[in-house]
Amino acid sequence: MDEFMQAAIDEAKRGLAEGGIPIGSVLVHKGKIIGRGHNRRVQTGSPTLHGEMDALENAGRQPASVYRQSVIYTTLSPCAMCTGAILLYGIPKVVIGENQSFMGEEALLKSKGVEIEMINSDVCKKMMNNFIMAKPTLWNEDIGQ
Amino acid sequence: MDEFMQAAIDEAKRGLAEGGIPIGSVLVHKGKIIGRGHNRRVQTGSPTLHGEMDALENAGRQPASVYRQSVIYTTLSPCAMCTGAILLYGIPKVVIGENQSFMGEEALLKSKGVEIEMINSDVCKKMMNNFIMAKPTLWNEDIGQ
Numbered sequence: 001m002d003e004f005m006q007a008a009i010d011e012a013k014r015g016l017a018e019g020g021i022p023i024g025s026v027l028v029h030k031g032k033i034i035g036r037g038h039n040r041r042v043q044t045g046s047p048t049l050h051g052e053m054d055a056l057e058n059a060g061r062q063p064a065s066v067y068r069q070s071v072i073y074t075t076l077s078p079c080a081m082c083t084g085a086i087l088l089y090g091i092p093k094v095v096i097g098e099n100q101s102f103m104g105e106e107a108l109l110k111s112k113g114v115e116i117e118m119i120n121s122d123v124c125k126k127m128m129n130n131f132i133m134a135k136p137t138l139w140n141e142d143i144g145q
Numbered sequence: 146m147d148e149f150m151q152a153a154i155d156e157a158k159r160g161l162a163e164g165g166i167p168i169g170s171v172l173v174h175k176g177k178i179i180g181r182g183h184n185r186r187v188q189t190g191s192p193t194l195h196g197e198m199d200a201l202e203n204a205g206r207q208p209a210s211v212y213r214q215s216v217i218y219t220t221l222s223p224c225a226m227c228t229g230a231i232l233l234y235g236i237p238k239v240v241i242g243e244n245q246s247f248m249g250e251e252a253l254l255k256s257k258g259v260e261i262e263m264i265n266s267d268v269c270k271k272m273m274n275n276f277i278m279a280k281p282t283l284w285n286e287d288i289g290q
Contacts, residue, residue, distance in 0.1 A: 084229025
């Protein structure tokens with residue numbers, strides 16, 4: 001497993017251990033993690049801190065030039081909100097753990113020129129499948145359903 | 146001025162008084178404000194808390210049914226990230242103060258069936274124009290430029 005996807009998975013597992021939704025993300029600039037995070041809906045009552053948003057938040061304020069040389073890793077295909085954040089900041093590449101338990105806005109990302117690398121990770125799929133089966137109401141809340 | 150747009154403007158002014166970027170927003174459910182917020186980039190070092198995101202955050206966790214009966218008011222045309230959040234949660238209507246100092250993703254919102262009401266407020270335009278002229282670097286950071 002790529003070290004950065006592994007770091008995103010570790011974040012997802014941390015979220016699960018906290019009683020949260022197991023989705024993790026890291027923002028990587030020139031080969032170094034500058035922000036890591038995981039979904040905080042349960043932990044802080046946040047409707048905006050999805051994994052990717054939490055990684056961006058924890059990276060703090062960055063100039064546009066940093067985002068434009070960064071890659072964001074996420075264990076799950078990014079939803080409309082996280083996709084919008086990626087587009088706002090011009091992050092050119094997204095590495096995704098899986099998109100079978102949830103298909104995000106990959107088509108929109110591609111249409112705007114963002115490169116997508118799909119890992120298709122069994123670890124990520126199993127983690128999400130187990131979570132969605134265990135807590136379907138919480139999961140639906142997280143995706144606005 | 147509509148009372149809810151006035152509340153969003155009041156939030157923007159609060160942000161300005163704190164030394165921040167003057168963009169405010171309120172989330173209104175069945176005629177009642179359930180979340181209000183303003184851009185927090187300067188105040189908390191946040192790259193994710195735009196005005197709309199802060200209003201959503203302060204509304205806390207809500208079921209999908211609440212979002213789908215809500216209207217979000219924002220002093221400025223929503224960027225890609227805030228647009229994505231609106232789409233994620235299925236908020237059916239956005240009332241916008243102005244889009245002359247910044248044109249957000251209104252076309253995407255419309256293409257997804259979101260109703261847009263444009264106030265074209267001189268108060269909002271003047272507030273943003275003054276801010277952008279005074280702090281162009283900070284403004285560019287906020288829109289990923």
